[in-house]
Amino acid sequence: xxxxxxxxxxxxxxxxxxxxxxxxxxxxxxxxxxxxxxxxxxxxxxxxxxxxxxxxxxxxxxxxxxxxxxxxxxxxxxxxxxxxxxxxxxxxxxxxxxxxxxxxxxxxxxxxxxxxxxxxxxxxxxxxxxx
Numbered sequence: 521x522x523x524x525x526x527x528x529x530x531x532x533x534x535x536x537x538x539x540x541x542x543x544x545x546x547x548x549x550x551x552x553x554x555x556x557x558x559x560x561x562x563x564x565x566x567x568x569x570x571x572x573x574x575x576x577x578x579x580x581x582x583x584x585x586x587x588x589x590x591x592x593x594x595x596x597x598x599x600x601x602x603x604x605x606x607x608x609x610x611x612x613x614x615x616x617x618x619x620x621x622x623x624x625x626x627x628x629x630x631x632x633x634x635x636x637x638x639x640x641x642x643x644x645x646x647x648x649x650x651x
Contacts, residue, residue, distance in 0.1 A: 552577040553602075554575055554579075554600050554602075554604055554606075554621050554625075555575050555576060555577045556574075556575060556625070556646055556647065556648065557572065557573065557574050557575075557646070557647035557648075558572070558573045558574075558575065558625075558627055558644040558645065558646055558647060559571075559572050559573075559644060559645060559647050560572075560573070560627060560642055560643055560644025560645065561642065561643065561644075562615075562617070562631045562640060562641070562642035563640050563641055563642070564631070564638050564639055564640025564641075565638065565640065566589065566637070566638040567587055567588075567589040567590060567633070567638045567640070568587075568588050568589055568640070569585055569586050569587040569588045569589070569594075570585050570586055570588070571583055571584065571585030571586075571594070571596060571642075571644070572584060572585060572647075573596065573608070573644065575600050575606075579599050579600045579601060579602070580597075580598075580599060580600075581596065581597065581598040581599060581600055581606065581608045582595075582596065582597060583595070583596040583608070584596065587615075592612075594610040594611070594612065594614075594615065595610065595611040595612075596608045596609065596610055596611065596617075597609065597611055598617070600621065604620050604621035604622065605619075605620055606618070606619055606620065606621065606627070606629075607619075609634075613634060614633055614634060614635075615631055615632070615633055615634070616631065616632055616633075616634055617629055617630075617631045617642055618630055618631075619642065625645065625646035625648075626643070626644070626645050626646075627642070627643060627644040627645070628641075628642075628643055629641070629642055630642070
């Protein structure tokens with residue numbers, strides 16, 4: 521079988537296109553593994569409360585919750601990386617949460633007030649397991 525120059529170029533282009541599609545597919549798959557709804561609590565010496573988060577397939581985090589000690593409702597925004605590392609803050613700028621989602625869809629991390637007057641730990645679980 522003889523492959524001419526034009527056929528060889530077409531084969532090469534096809535391989536590059538297929539490789540590109542596979543790479544984007546793998547990246548999209550990695551992003552969606554953490555997507556979903558999560559319910560959790562945060563605890564510390566001078567503040568505690570609860571939150572509910574939604575992580576979109578693109579890694580955007582939105583949510584709401586309540587600081588029980590300060591008696592205020594909070595909205596949250598942040599990002600989650602494909603490796604499970606996440607960070608979200610209250611939209612009023614008072615709290616920051618930094619953590620990680622493990623292979624069982626559990627979130628663990630630390631929280632702090634942005635003025636560094638308080639802090640503690642937080643946990644959450646996938647809402648599909650909390651039912």
